[in-house]
Amino acid sequence: xxxxxxxxxxxxxxxxxxxxxxxxxxxxxxxxxxxxxxxxxxxxxxxxxxxxxxxxxxxxxxxxxxxxxxxxxxxx
Numbered sequence: 668x669x670x671x672x673x674x675x676x677x678x679x680x681x682x683x684x685x686x687x688x689x690x691x692x693x694x695x696x697x698x699x700x701x702x703x704x705x706x707x708x709x710x711x712x713x714x715x716x717x718x719x720x721x722x723x724x725x726x727x728x729x730x731x732x733x734x735x736x737x738x739x740x741x742x743x
Contacts, residue, residue: 675702689728696721 671677678698685691700717703709 673702674705675699693721693724693728696724 671679675698682691682695682698685694696717700721703714703717
């Protein structure tokens with residue numbers, strides 16, 4: 668049996684069980700950012716991009732300008 672090795676693989680079942688909505692999107696973005704930070708095979712530019720995306724989601728929700736950005740799948 669394959670054991671999940673990355674952070675995103677470990678938390679994916681929990682995230683998938685949540686109902687669709689802004690909380691699920693933000694949690695997925697957070698998990699992707701954390702996964703990018705932990706993995707050694709992710710380029711530093713991609714790590715920075717993941718963190719910026721997470722901050723943009725947080726800023727959009729705080730300002731009330733539009734819907735939060737959707738998470739876009741796996742980073743690497």
